Amino acid sequence: MKVSVFTCTPQFENDLMDAVRIFIGSAETLSQEEGGDITLHHTEETQGNTRICHVTITGQYAGSATREEEILADPLLDKRMHKRQLKNCAYEVMKKATAFHPPWGSLTGIRPTRLLYMDLQKGHTLEKARENLMRSFDTQSEKADLLCDVVRTQQTLPDQKDGEIDLYIGIPFCVSRCAYCSFLSGEVGNGKMLSPYAEALNKEIHATIDMVARYNLKPRAFYMGGGTPTSLSAPLLEEVLSAAQPLLRQCREITVEAGRPDTIDEDKLRVIFNAGTHRISVNPQTMHDETLERIGRKHTCKQTEEAYALARKVGFKDINMDLIAGLPGENPDMFRQTLGWLSALSPESMTVHTLCIKRSSLLHLWEHVLPGGDMVADMVRMGREEARKKGMQPYYLYRQKYMAGNLENVGYALPGCESLYNIGMMEETANVLAMGAGAISKRVNTESGLIRRAPNVSNIEQYIERVDEMILRKQQLLAENLFTERN
Numbered sequence: 001m002k003v004s005v006f007t008c009t010p011q012f013e014n015d016l017m018d019a020v021r022i023f024i025g026s027a028e029t030l031s032q033e034e035g036g037d038i039t040l041h042h043t044e045e046t047q048g049n050t051r052i053c054h055v056t057i058t059g060q061y062a063g064s065a066t067r068e069e070e071i072l073a074d075p076l077l078d079k080r081m082h083k084r085q086l087k088n089c090a091y092e093v094m095k096k097a098t099a100f101h102p103p104w105g106s107l108t109g110i111r112p113t114r115l116l117y118m119d120l121q122k123g124h125t126l127e128k129a130r131e132n133l134m135r136s137f138d139t140q141s142e143k144a145d146l147l148c149d150v151v152r153t154q155q156t157l158p159d160q161k162d163g164e165i166d167l168y169i170g171i172p173f174c175v176s177r178c179a180y181c182s183f184l185s186g187e188v189g190n191g192k193m194l195s196p197y198a199e200a201l202n203k204e205i206h207a208t209i210d211m212v213a214r215y216n217l218k219p220r221a222f223y224m225g226g227g228t229p230t231s232l233s234a235p236l237l238e239e240v241l242s243a244a245q246p247l248l249r250q251c252r253e254i255t256v257e258a259g260r261p262d263t264i265d266e267d268k269l270r271v272i273f274n275a276g277t278h279r280i281s282v283n284p285q286t287m288h289d290e291t292l293e294r295i296g297r298k299h300t301c302k303q304t305e306e307a308y309a310l311a312r313k314v315g316f317k318d319i320n321m322d323l324i325a326g327l328p329g330e331n332p333d334m335f336r337q338t339l340g341w342l343s344a345l346s347p348e349s350m351t352v353h354t355l356c357i358k359r360s361s362l363l364h365l366w367e368h369v370l371p372g373g374d375m376v377a378d379m380v381r382m383g384r385e386e387a388r389k390k391g392m393q394p395y396y397l398y399r400q401k402y403m404a405g406n407l408e409n410v411g412y413a414l415p416g417c418e419s420l421y422n423i424g425m426m427e428e429t430a431n432v433l434a435m436g437a438g439a440i441s442k443r444v445n446t447e448s449g450l451i452r453r454a455p456n457v458s459n460i461e462q463y464i465e466r467v468d469e470m471i472l473r474k475q476q477l478l479a480e481n482l483f484t485e486r487n
């Protein structure tokens, strides 16, 4: 559906459209141009210190709304509130016209927990912060409660301390590409890129070990992700993990995302285990072979079961499993079956993702078999219920654009099995030194909220060629000030 947008603040056009897309996920913008299936007009006026915002929509979702807000003295804060005002106005029109109350209301940000933390910092109680969230964004109580539970769990866990650092190694290869994938991942193909990649990566790992020592940093959590780290052969995996040992030895938490069950074998699991890994991910996504085939994951449910049993046999005591709610062709009964199967295995943590299709070509391909928003909401609810039954608590939550049903991704874990790395990443509260193609190193100033990033190039060939430059970028990031101030 195309939406003609006429706004007096073109700089906030995307915010208006964000509100529309809560209701019509595939809505496209026609900027200041007639011919859309619906037309949105946004105008404003000021009276004294009050900004009055009007939104009128004509066409299939007709209606209008007006909101008045005080103009704030702080320009940055006012800009934020201004955007919220016009977005809420467009949201109100769409809500009335569709008679649909979205689970998260008008909230579209990636990290909704941040809103609760901002209120807690102001001295509000969590209950008050919850109320504010529901009032400001029309968020449903079910989601506000979920968010409060996430914050409560996080409050029991240690933050990254001054001088601590998390570490990430990315292996951007997969044996085949899942149809919905939006990650940086190249197919292994004939495997000829793997050795040069590992060689470049080892160089970056050695340089990072030097940086950690030079700046007297204390490694806290390590995460190896991708792609699929186990798409490397056992000897190459061993080479990389051995190179990283001086870092790993100092970490209190080590996770390797094995990911795709079809890449897991006993040799690789032993290499990962012997490197000191505490936590491993084996990701089924669904336990229906026909769905796996439909989404291009070239493994079977049986392979997932075998990989899981093998991981237990090798000695892993902390296994995470990822599921996706809303996969094409699935319904709540199928998701319930997947959950029942997962429950019987009893992993220590699970992540319930909601299908997110960033490539519109795929959306078109699957449109007729994608479960509707209500069905996906049921699946997500079942996931939460199953986690509760198993004694798991939600401990991180994030949202993305283009998620089915406009829902969320939630990490659940048994107490003591939460991943600190995941929290630091999702909340953007942790300093990270990241190695590998597409990996992003980060320094966070927790007081100002300012984040500086040093991204590595995403292209694998470029990364191999320019690894020295990636090392330099990290050195510059560390040299800037935050860490050196300690010495």
Ligand code: SF4
Residues within 6 Å of the ligand: 173, 174, 176, 177, 178, 180, 181, 182, 183, 184, 185, 226, 227, 228, 259, 260
């Ligand atoms: S396993 Fe993950 S990273 Fe690899 S193709 Fe599938 S979704 Fe993408």
